[in-house]
Amino acid sequence: MRSEGRFGWLDQLLGQLLSEDLPVRELAPEPGLAPARSISIDPEHWGRLGQATGHTGCRWVGCWGEDTGDELIVHACFEKDRGYMLARTRLRRLTPILPSHTPYHPAADRSERHLQDLFGVAFSDHPDPRRWVRHQAWSASEFPLRRDFPAAGHPLAQTPADNGYKFLHAQGSGVCEIPVGPVHAGIIEPGHFRFQAVGETILHLEERLGYTHKGTEKLAEGRDAAGLARLAARVSGDATVAHSWAACMAMEKAAGIELPARALVLRAIMAERERIANHLGDIGAICSDVSLGFGFYQFSRLREEWQRISLAAFGHRLLMGCIVPGGVVADLEPAMIPAQREQIRAVRPQLGRLMDILTTSPTVVNRLAGTGRLAPALAAGFGALGYVGRASGIDRDLRRDAPYAPYDRLKIPVAVSKDGDVAARLRVRAEEISGSLVLIETLLAELPPGPVCVPWTPPAPDAQGLGMVEGWRGETLAFVRFGDEGRIARYYPRDPSVINWPLLELLVEDDIVPDFPVCNKSVNGSYSGNDL
Amino acid sequence: MLRILGKVQRIGIVTEDLAPWSDRVLTEVGTQLKAAVGMRFRGSLAIRQIDAGSCNGCELEIHALTNPFYGIERFGVHFVASPRHADLLLVTGPVSRHMEEAVRRTYAATPDPKLVIAVGDCGANGGEFGVNYASAGAVANVIPVDAVIAGCPPSPLALMRGILEAIGANRLAARSP
Numbered sequence: 001m002r003s004e005g006r007f008g009w010l011d012q013l014l015g016q017l018l019s020e021d022l023p024v025r026e027l028a029p030e031p032g033l034a035p036a037r038s039i040s041i042d043p044e045h046w047g048r049l050g051q052a053t054g055h056t057g058c059r060w061v062g063c064w065g066e067d068t069g070d071e072l073i074v075h076a077c078f079e080k081d082r083g084y085m086l087a088r089t090r091l092r093r094l095t096p097i098l099p100s101h102t103p104y105h106p107a108a109d110r111s112e113r114h115l116q117d118l119f120g121v122a123f124s125d126h127p128d129p130r131r132w133v134r135h136q137a138w139s140a141s142e143f144p145l146r147r148d149f150p151a152a153g154h155p156l157a158q159t160p161a162d163n164g165y166k167f168l169h170a171q172g173s174g175v176c177e178i179p180v181g182p183v184h185a186g187i188i189e190p191g192h193f194r195f196q197a198v199g200e201t202i203l204h205l206e207e208r209l210g211y212t213h214k215g216t217e218k219l220a221e222g223r224d225a226a227g228l229a230r231l232a233a234r235v236s237g238d239a240t241v242a243h244s245w246a247a248c249m250a251m252e253k254a255a256g257i258e259l260p261a262r263a264l265v266l267r268a269i270m271a272e273r274e275r276i277a278n279h280l281g282d283i284g285a286i287c288s289d290v291s292l293g294f295g296f297y298q299f300s301r302l303r304e305e306w307q308r309i310s311l312a313a314f315g316h317r318l319l320m321g322c323i324v325p326g327g328v329v330a331d332l333e334p335a336m337i338p339a340q341r342e343q344i345r346a347v348r349p350q351l352g353r354l355m356d357i358l359t360t361s362p363t364v365v366n367r368l369a370g371t372g373r374l375a376p377a378l379a380a381g382f383g384a385l386g387y388v389g390r391a392s393g394i395d396r397d398l399r400r401d402a403p404y405a406p407y408d409r410l411k412i413p414v415a416v417s418k419d420g421d422v423a424a425r426l427r428v429r430a431e432e433i434s435g436s437l438v439l440i441e442t443l444l445a446e447l448p449p450g451p452v453c454v455p456w457t458p459p460a461p462d463a464q465g466l467g468m469v470e471g472w473r474g475e476t477l478a479f480v481r482f483g484d485e486g487r488i489a490r491y492y493p494r495d496p497s498v499i500n501w502p503l504l505e506l507l508v509e510d511d512i513v514p515d516f517p518v519c520n521k522s523v524n525g526s527y528s529g530n531d532l
Numbered sequence: 533m534l535r536i537l538g539k540v541q542r543i544g545i546v547t548e549d550l551a552p553w554s555d556r557v558l559t560e561v562g563t564q565l566k567a568a569v570g571m572r573f574r575g576s577l578a579i580r581q582i583d584a585g586s587c588n589g590c591e592l593e594i595h596a597l598t599n600p601f602y603g604i605e606r607f608g609v610h611f612v613a614s615p616r617h618a619d620l621l622l623v624t625g626p627v628s629r630h631m632e633e634a635v636r637r638t639y640a641a642t643p644d645p646k647l648v649i650a651v652g653d654c655g656a657n658g659g660e661f662g663v664n665y666a667s668a669g670a671v672a673n674v675i676p677v678d679a680v681i682a683g684c685p686p687s688p689l690a691l692m693r694g695i696l697e698a699i700g701a702n703r704l705a706a707r708s709p
Contacts, residue, residue, distance in 0.1 A: 135629075135630040136629075136630070137628075137629035137630055137665065137666050138665055138666075144665050144666070149665070150665075151664050151665060152663070152664060152665060153664065153665020153666070154665070155629060155665060155668075158632065158633070158636075159629040159630070159632045159633065159668070160633055161633035161634065161637075162630065182631060182634050183582055183615075183634050183638050185613035185614070186613070187581045187583075187591050187594050187595045187611060188583065188591060189583050189586070189588050189591065190582075190583050190584070190585070190631055190634065210630055211585070211628060211630045211631050211634070212583070212585045212586070212628050212630070212631070213628055213630055213666050214585050214626055214628045214661045214664075214666050214667040215661065215664040215665055215666035215667055216661075218664065218665065218666075219660075219661060219662075219664065230660060231660055234587040234589070234659075234660050234661075234684075235587065236587055236588060237586070237587035237588040237589025237590070237591075237592065237685065238588050238589070238592055240587075240589070281592070281595070294536050294539075294540065297599070297600050298539065298543070300595075300596070300598070300599035300600065301543070301546055301599060301600050301601065303596075303599070304596060304599045304600075304601045307596075317593070317687060318589055318592065318593075318685070320589065320684065320685075353535075353539065354539070356535070357535050357536060357539065361536075526588065527588070528585075528586065528587045528588050531628075531630075
C-alpha cells in the first residue's frame with residue numbers, strides 16, 4: 001500500500017527523470033523491501049539520479065554492492081518525508097565504472113570508497129578517490145567481496161602496517177601535526193586520528209578508520225539464518241540488539257514470516273534496555289573525560305545494575321544472541337517483569353538528581369557547553385542520525401517516523417535540541433533514557449501472551465529483505481539476499497556510525513585538542529560497525 | 533558540592549565482597565592475587581588493554597572492571613595508557629590484519645618480563661570471525677600468549693578471575709631470565 005504523503009516526492013522525481021527521457025523504471029514491489037519503493041536506472045545515469053535526489057532534498061541513507069557472478073549490482077537508499085527509495089543499477093564486471101553520488105550527497109563519500117575497495121567499482125567523479133577500508137591486507141587489484149575472491153584471501157605471513165595514505169597536511173608557522181592511534185590510551189576501539197593544530201586549537205581532524213575490518217560481510221556468505229543472526233549480533237557489540245533485530249527483520253521480511261506479538265514486544269524491551277545501558281555508560285564516560293569522578297562512578301554503577309537485570313531477564317549482560325530468526329531465544333521469567341519495573345522506579349529519581357548535579361556543576365558546564373558544536377544546517381546536510389542528529393535539531397526517529405511493530409501503536413517521545421554541543425548531546429541522551437524507561441513500562445504492561453518464536457522457513461532463492469530499526473545510535477539498516485537452500489548470498493549492515501563519523505571531524509574544528517576525547521565520547525561512533 | 537556529598541553519602545559503598553558470588557575459588561584466588569601482586573609487582577599490576585579488532589563487546593566488560601562494583605584497583609590492578617608502563621597486555625580479538633602490526637609493535641614496546649592474556653572467544657580462537665582475508669584470528673597467531681579468558685564477552689567476574697589466575701600462576705617467574 002502506498003502512502004502518497006510519503007512518496008509524493010518520488011513520483012515527482014520519477015516524472016522529472018522520465019521527462020528527460022532517462023531509462024528509469026519503478027520495479028514491482030517486493031514484500032521483503034517494503035515499505036521502501038525500488039527503482040532501477042542505467043549506470044550512465046546514476047550520477048543524474050544522485051543530482052536529482054540531492055536537489056529534491058533527499059537524505060542519502062546508504063549504498064552497497066552485490067556480485068551475482070555475471071554482473072555487479074549497486075544499491076543506493078534515499079529517504080525523504082519518511083518514504084524510503086531503493087535505487088539499483090547493474091554493472092558489467094569487467095568495466096564497473098559508475099558516477100559518484102558524493103558530489104551531491106557528502107554522506108556517500110566513505111561508503112562509495114568502501115564499495116570501491118571491496119567490489120572494485122570505480123567511481124568516475126568521486127572527489128576523493130583514496131582507498132578507505134583497504135590498508136595492506138589485500139592488494140589494489142583484489143576485491144574481497146567479489147565472488148571469485150576466496151574468503152581466506154591471499155594474506156602475507158605478516159601483514160605490514162598501513163603506509164602511503166595521503167593525509168591532508170596544514171602548513172604555516174606554528175602548525176603541528178598530532179597523530180593518534182590506532183592503539184588509543186583508553187579501553188576503546190582502534191582507529192587513527194590525524195590532527196593539524198596550532199597550539200591547542202584544532203585546525204583540522206582527519207579520521208583514518210578500517211583497523212577493525214575483519215571480513216564481516218564476506219563471512220555472512222553461505223551462512224544459514226541462525227548463523228547470520230550470530231554474526232549480526234557481533235557487528236558492533238554495544239549495538240548487538242539493534243543489528244540482530246535489523247538482520248532478523250530483513251530475513252523475516254524476505255521469508256514472509258510473521259512474528260508472534262510477544263516476540264516483538266520482547267525485542268523492543270531489549271532494544272530500549274540497550275539504549276539505556278549505552279547512554280548510562282557514555283554519560284559516565286563523559287563525566288570521566290571532564291574529570292568528574294563522581295559522575296563516572298554514579299553512572300557506571302547504574303549501568304552495572306542495569307546490565308545485571310538484563311542478564312537475569314534475558315540471559316546476557318549485553319543481550320547478545322537473544323534475538324533469533326523467527327523471534328527471541330527465550331521467554332521472560334515472570335519474576336523479571338516486576339524486577340524490571342522496580343528497577344525503573346529506582347533509576348528514574350536517581351537519574352533526575354544526577355542530571356541536576358551534572359547540568360549545574362560548573363566543572364561540567366564549563367567543559368561541555370559550546371564544546372564540539374555541530375551546527376543544525378551541517379547535521380541536516382549530512383543526514384546525521386540518532387542523538388547526534390537530534391541534539392542538532394534533526395527531529396528524526398524511526399520508531400515514530402517509519403514505525404515497525406510494536407512501536408507502531410506506541411507514543412514515542414523524541415528528545416530534540418538545537419544547541420548541537422556536547423552538553424546538548426548529553427541532555428538528549430539523558431532524556432532518551434527517561435523516554436525509554438516509560439516505553440519499557442508500557443511494553444511490560446501490555447506484554448501479550450503466546451509464543452516467543454515461530455519456526456524458521458527459508459525463503460526462495462534470490463529473496464531480498466531490508467531491515468530498519470532505530471538502534472541506540474540511530475537508524476540501523478540491514479540488507480539481506482538469500483541464495484540457494486536458505487543460505488545467505490549477501491548481508492550488508494549499515495551502522496549509523498557510517499553517517500556520523502565524518503561529522504566528528506567537522507564538529508571538533510576550532511575546539512582544543514584536550515576536548516577531543518569528550519567530543520568523541522559524546523558522539524561515540526562504532527569502529528567495528530563502521531569497518532565491518 | 534553539597535549535593536554531590538549528599539549523594540555520595542546516600543549511596544554509600546556498593547563495592548562487593550567477593551563472597552556474594554558464592555565462589556570459594558574466586559575468594560581464594562582474590563586473596564592470592566593481592567598477595568601475588570604484592571610480592572611480584574610490589575603491590576601494583578599495570579595493564580595495557582589492546583582492542584585488536586574486537587566488536588567492542590569485550591571492551592565494555594573490561595571497562596566494567598573499573599566500576600564501583602568490581603573496583604579492580606583494590607587488588608592493586610590498574611589500567612595504564614602506555615604499553616611502556618605495562619606489566620600485562622589484555623588483548624581482545626580477533627586480530628584484524630589491519631591491526632596486526634600495531635599489536636606486534638605494542639607487544640615490543642612493553643618491557644620484559646611481560647604477560648599477555650587473550651580475551652574473549654575471538655581473542656582465544658578467532659570466535660565468530662576465525663581466520664580470513666581480513667582476520668588473523670586468535671591473538672596467539674600474532675604474539676605469544678600466556679593465558680586465555682574465554683567468553684563472548686567474558687563477564688567482569690570471569691575477567692577478574694582470569695587475570696587473577698594468570699597472575700597467580702607462576703608464569704612470570706618461569707619466563708624471567
